[in-house]
Amino acid sequence: MSRPALSTVAELFKPITWFPPMWAFGCGVVASGAPVSERWGLVLVGVLLAGPLVCATSQAVNDWFDRHVDAINEPNRPIPSGRMPGRWGLYIAVxxxxxxxxxGLVLGPVGFAAAAVGLLLAWAYSAPPLRLKRNGWWGNAACGLSYEGLAWITGAAVMAAGGWPSERSMLLALLYSVGAHGIMTLNDFKSIEGDKQMGIGSLPVRLGVDGAARAACFLMAGPQAVVVAMLIEWGAIGHALGVAGLLAVQLGLMWRFLAAPRERATWYSALGINFFVLGMLVSAFALRATTGQTG
Structure with missing residues (x-):
């Protein structure tokens, strides 16, 4: 087989992972306070860039440079299984x-810059010499910033006609990026054996299963508590109560997750993260309602 099937390429891009950056981009659009009807074409381009392009690129890059780890953890992935032959994985990533x-050039200087930084982080996360994923603290920070913060900033910048978002919008983007660090840790529980063998210091490897689970919960819940406090300070009491309610649900789910983190990491990812991302949207609407400013 000289080239991969299109279905194999689609599997390499992992479409299910596109949702978080596309959602974060949408939250940035909402937070801007600008009417979508005036820039709907650019919004569609931004959604395409956040998910099927930048995020898909990060998945292809990661699969290529993780092919030896995946041969242990997930041997049925396209590259270790041989369904994507030769160096096709690398060619597609480039x-x-x-x-x-x-x-990204279509979105103006700020949108292009955010996309470029996201791509740089994608390569730095997976590829040597940096290969940030060898350290769970740095690697998950890079993913969180790329998937949430930069996507949010790009959405707000698109609606600001290429300008920078407001300080409040930037702060919310940063806080949800920190929260995404914890979400990324959940994904590491399924690959502990391969990570140990290949020298990848994910948080479950560095801190142990229980320590990593507690760190993930703290990183997910802490920023949301700060968001609640900020929304109260901004006078968005109803929105603050909404985010607090969603956080309360997550805390209940975290309690169950912490009782058996390795067995329930996937369960929490499938269920608990929904309340996290809903809180993002609520906070974006709070910013839209309280500032009336672009970004």
Missing amino acids: LWTLLSLAV
Whole structure:
């Protein structure tokens, strides 16, 4: 087989992972306070850039440089299984990087810069010499910033006609990026054996299963508590109560997760993160309602 099937390429891009950055981009659009009807074309381009381009690129890059780890943890993935032969994984990662940069130019200087930084983080996370994923603290921070913060900033910048978002919008983007650090840790519980063998210091490897679970919960819940306090300070009491309620549900689910973190990491990812991302949207609407300013 000289080239991969299209279905194999689609599997390499992991479409299910596109949702978080696309959602964060949408939250940035909402937070801007600007009417979507005036820039709907750019919004569609931004959603395409956040998910099927930049995020898909990060998945392709990660699969190529993780092919030896995946041979242990997930041998049925496209590259270790042989369904994506030769160096096709690398070629696709490079091609999608260039395509993402080209599309990013449509969104103006700030949108392009955010896309470029996201792509740089994607390569730095997986590829040597940096390979940030060897340290769970740095690697998950890079993912969280790329998937949530930069996508939010890009959405707000698009609606600001290429300008920078407001300080409040930037602060919310940063806080939810920290929360995403904890979400990324949940994904590491399924690959502990391969990570240990290949020298990847994910948080479950560094801190142990229980320590990593507690760290993940703290990183997810802490920023949301700060968001609640900020929304109260901004006078968005109803929105603050909404985020607090969603956080309370997460805390209940975290309690169950902490009782058996390795067995329930996937369960929490499938259930608890929904309340996290809903809180993002509530806070974006709070910013839209309280500032009336672009970004």
